[in-house]
Amino acid sequence: MKREGNPTIRDVSCKANVSVATVSRVLNNQPGFSEKTRRKVLKAIEELGYHPNQVARGLVSRKTRTVGVLFPVVSSMFSAALLQGIEAEANRRDYGVIVCNMGEKGGRFERVVGMLAEKRVDGLLFVSEWLDDRFAERLKALAVPVVLVSTGSPGSPFPYVKADDFQGAFLATRHLLEAGHRRIGMISGPPEDRIAGSPRIEGYRNALRSYGLAPSDRDIAVAGFDFHTGLKAAGELLDRSPDLTAVFAASDEMAAGVLACCYQRGIRVPDDLSVIGYDNLSLAEMTSPPLTTVAQPLERMGQTAMEMLLAVMEGGEQPDSLLLETSVVERFTVRKILK
DSSP states (O other): OOOSSSOOOOHHHHHHHHHHHHHHHHTOOOOSSOOOHHHHHHHHHHHHHHOOOOOOHHHSSSOOOOOEEEESSSSSSHHHHHHHHHHHHHTOOOOOOOOEOOOOTTTTTHHHHHHHHHOOEEEEEOOOOOOOHHHHHHHHHTOOEEESSSOOOTTTTEEEEEEEEHHHHHHHHHHHHHHTTOOOOEOOOTTTTTTHHHHHHHHHHHHHHHHTTOOOGGGEEOOSSSHHHHHHHHHHHHHHHHTOEEEEEHHHHHHHHHHHHHHHTTTOOTOOOOEEEEEOOOOHHEEEESOOOEEHHHHHHHHHHHHHHHHHHHHHHHHHHHOOEEEEOOOOOOOOOOO
């Protein structure tokens, strides 16, 4: 009589006429069987359509072939782009991914890390949150490889892969300067944010100085990298500095807020005000007009981080940290000023 449901390891052992222990050894590449036996077991697995249970395999191999990914916010376009690269490489290498939302500033960090420990993940990617001492000590206690993604922490034992935020902000501001703009404002992230706040502010200021212009705090409004705070900050900035001809927003979502503010006030983009964003999310192609922005290679960043993690997990390698370059993607929100 045909068994209902998914085939089990016992079904494989019966079909191949070997013991369950032998099937387990074949699945986990352990010694104790001939090449002929290995071929019989693999043929039975293929014919039955058997998919090994990773947890059960982990009891033998002490590996679950799963990786945990910790995001501060899972639902953003930024997280989705990174995750696409992470999962593409994980799937290619036959690893599963457990995605966790640890909340902004790590509000759920302890709970999700405890859950990942119970799941016995083989490694962990820590994404887009500053790795303070509390986080670092807890991750070290897991005793599994860790790679930081879109963040970095000097002195940390963990390698990282991220974009060069200072360079990206410098390129964005220089793009506006080369277009003839001299009154350039910025919608920045919080200055205390050492990942994407202060480095992008300094990149903006450095570009102005390179053209002999003195940066002014009056021309910077702080937001939270999202649309709604970007919209609010844009209103504050334009009220305070109405003579601006261009604005650099430190994320595409904030830049979308600037565009919405301009629409509400009857300010034409780019005729009256030029706008450049940061990230090159899919959102940048959807705005009206489509947004000129700085591209950081998010999908490649996620893929590279996964490759680095697997190099540690499988080969014991200690990869060097990587700082990826950014570039300007021109669309239709920056106008050249005739000299």
